[in-house]
Amino acid sequence: MNYLRNSNSNPNPNPIRTPTLTPTPPTKPKLRILCLHGALGSASVLRSQAAPLANLSSVADLVFVDAPALSRGGRGWFDLSTYAGLDETYAYLSNILHTHGPFDGVLGLSQGAVLASILVGWFDFAIMFGGFVAQHPEVRKVYAGKEYARPSLHVYGMADRIVSPESSKRLAGMFTDPTVVVHGGGHVIPSDKASVRRVEEFVARRHAARFG
Incomplete structure (x- = not known):
């Protein structure tokens, strides 16, 4: 019996074709932005309030954190009149940066915006909604620092009855080159298309500056 194949025969009449694979595109890097709620808020509340900024997810991860006082039934990041609790907040957020960082930017609403303005030196940029200048004399000293040359976005409403325009x-005037967005609403993260677009444009510029 001859077990030799004819050299002219096709040993595999139905060869398996190797599929053409499309390379998976590289994952687009994102900014990481630490988000600070208001005096009566929480991480989950701010996440809901920030719903108009959903499209930022293409270029940035927003990371929402609770103030340390919330774990024991308190409120806010510090006492609005005496600024008691601010040292605890500093230590708490410093640990957040160490354990969950790095973060490129900081975003805050109301008291969270004040805190963002105080801590701007920890970040490359800051976004503040309905913010105001810290009133405590010792805290106000930080506004003289070179950190205030960092890019900043200030968004506020002409109908705000909690923090005046x-x-x-x-x-905003404490920063050397602020971007200011004024909307017709109140003490909120605005949802009108024009304001949201300005926020998206600011973050897109920060993304381009960071990643090219």
Whole structure:
């Protein structure tokens, strides 16, 4: 019996074709932005309030954290009149940066915006909604620092009855080159298309500056 194949025969009449594979595109890097809620808020509340910024997810991860006082039934990041609790907040957020960082930017609403303005030196940029200047004399000293040359976005409403537009404008004036967005609403993260687009454009510029 001859077990030799004819050299002219096809040993595999139905060869398996190797599929053409499309390379998986590289994952687009994102900014990481630490988000700080207001005096009566929480991480989950701010996440809901920030719903108009959903499209930022293509270029940034927003990381929401609770103030340390919430774990024991308190409120806010510090006492609004005495600023008691601010040292605890510093230590708490420093640990957040160490264990969950790095973060490129910081975003804050109301008291969270004040805190963002105080801690701007820890980040490359800051976004503040309905912010105001810290009033405690010792805290106000930080506004003289070179950190205030960092890019900043200040968003406030002309109908804000909690923080006056003048107070938010004064905070913007503490920065050397602020981007200011004024909307017709109140003490909120605005949802109108024009304001949201300005926020998206600011973050897109920060993304381009960071990643090219």
